[in-house]
Amino acid sequence: MSRRADDGLSLVEVIIAMFLLALLSLAVLPLLIGGVSLSVTNRDVAAATAIANDRVAALRLGYPIAAATTRTCTSLTGDLSAMAASNVNGSTLSLRAAPVIDSGETLACPPGAAKYPRAVLVTVVVADADGTLAEVRTRITVGAEK
Structure with a gap:
């Protein structure tokens, strides 16, 4: 045999x-x-967006859009404080929720029934240690203080 x-x-x-x-x-x-x-x-980011949307949906259910709404600006501020203090499913994410007026300042509930009903811009922010992951904004209708 030969090798090639x-x-x-x-x-x-x-x-x-x-x-x-x-x-x-x-x-x-x-x-x-x-x-x-x-x-x-x-x-x-997807998880943070889902959490923020869930919190906004819960807020919108509690504050129906109606001219004669019984929910007030003060109750909205309290609900947002409670939401921000709540745990985000045991994760390392933090939640911030704040009502703001259109100019960007934090909302101070105006006195007097003439200013109501009004739509308050609410921002829900979900963040982790590195920064903001999701930010969802909505308008919530509030009625006059009683």
Whole structure:
């Protein structure tokens, strides 16, 4: 039996192929790590948005849109304080909720029935140690103080 020159791969060719494969995998590795990191961030943002939307939905149920609503600005402020103090499902997320007027200042409930009913802009913010993850705004209708 005679041997031909192209009977198989030599050890040098196998080592070169392994080296090229290692270089290609090193080029793709940062993309893989970045994709996994982005996936974790997106999961946290989705969870925070769901929590904020849940809290806003609960607020909107408690404060129906009606000209003769019996819920007051003071009760809204109290409900928002209680919401901010509540635990966010045992996680490391924190919740802030604040009523604001259109100019961005914190709401001070105006006296006098002439200023009511009014829609108060409420912002619900869910954050973690790194910063804000989700911010949901809505308008809540409140009636006159009694």
